[in-house]
Amino acid sequence: MKPVLFVTNHAPAFRIPAFKALHERENVVFALIGGDVRHGGGGTRSELPFPAVFPEERTVARMAASGRYRAVVAGLSGKVALPAAYAGARAGRVPFVLWATIWRHPRTPAHTLSYIPLRHIYRHADAIATYGPHVSAYVNTKHPHGEVFAAPQSVDVEFWTAKAQPERHGAFQILYAGRLEREKGVDVLARAWDGHGTLVLAGEGPLEVPGALRRGKCEAADLRNLYAGSDVVVVPSVPTRDFLEPWGLVVNEAFHQGVPVIATDAVGAAAGGLVRHERTGLVVPAGDAEALRGALRRLQDDPALRAQLGAAGRDAAAEYTPAAWAEGMSQALISAEKAC
Structure with missing residues (x-):
């Protein structure tokens, strides 16, 4: 053939x-x-x-x-x-x-x-x-x-579901993994995060979030450890003239480690059905810093919801x-x- x-x-x-x-x-x-x-x-x-x-x-x-x-x-x-x-x-x-x-x-x-x-x-x-x-x-x-x-x-399911060594920097850890650029919603995240919990940035780029721990670009195994040590992963992408997040593979990676995700409605993984509001994660309007802040506070205050969403996300990602x-x-x- x-x-x-x-x-x-x-x-x-x-x-x-x-x-x-x-x-x-x-x-x-x-x-x-x-x-x-x-x-x-x-x-x-x-x-x-x-x-x-x-x-x-x-x-x-x-x-x-x-x-x-x-x-x-x-x-x-x-x-x-x-x-x-x-x-x-x-x-x-x-x-x-x-x-x-x-x-x-x-x-x-x-x-x-x-x-x-x-x-x-x-x-x-x-x-x-x-x-x-x-x-x-x-x-x-x-x-x-x-x-x-x-x-x-x-993603590589075998790798991302493997047991990790959690890297943790605070009692409530928020992880952002990706390029530190405007289209990825980093400036929105900077306005949304009010200093509650520890925000870890895993990625490179020109933007900063004052007070956040900048971890830089991570090897895959190190990123897996960060997922395992985090309470929530945030994907705050926004649409621009030449960008609309096609998917957002960090969602798959986080879900394989059982970590809940907050994503905007401009993220393909949310529009495509992997991140479902209040079922596998939380979905907020793109560019809405107040809504993102509320979602972060909600998950910080509700460990049971975090566990529920994380488990559901793990199950959902198993089909991808x-x-x-x-x-x-x-x-x-x-x-x-x-x-x-």
Whole structure:
């Protein structure tokens, strides 16, 4: 059976188990085009448990049309890789699957120019796989011809559920893990936190939260220890012209350690159903510092609620596995192949 060509930018550590699971199901060659990374970490390991090539973006169309692959999957990465993969698949008369990751198109001049060609791909892809139901809902507004499937976002479940050595710095510990930038809601967190409890910042960036313990960028094992030592993880992202949190993998990581999460409604993991208000976490309006302060105080004052939400979050995250992601992608491939 011919392999599938999967065009994306990198194979970061959190994607390795999912990409491996998909390769084992579908015989996939990953074309890793590199480039800038904004969301979810980057980098590609030198040794990968699946076939990988590292082409220039301009060669992707030729690869997709070469006849060596039975189908082509491409995400939104790169400058020309997606349209090149789509054009190549059409020229080679092979099924094309779009991996859709956004739930609102960025509103910058450069992104405005890309909207019409991307809308064409939404409408004419043979199938579409998405980050979750929030992205599927957005994609469906583009009137796609192909079926739409959710491939749930996952992390390395075995690693993040492993027993940790809790790192604790206060009686009530609040953890923020991520880039210290405006789009991640750090300035909102600074206004919301009133000094009650200990706020730990695990990440790098230009913004500060006065009085918080700045832990800096952490290795995965150290971050796991911080989750284990924290009472709540906060994900205060806000929408900007060119950013709307696609998912927020820190939610999965925290839930795997049984830690409740407060997220804004601008976080994909909340819009996509993993963080459910008063069921697996608390959801507050993006940019509302008062609401975020109230949610923090509520969890500080109610240990029973923290335990309840943490347990429910752990159970919910158990369904967000690399195998579930691979299943969603496989279903999209099957549908695309039938459509052709």
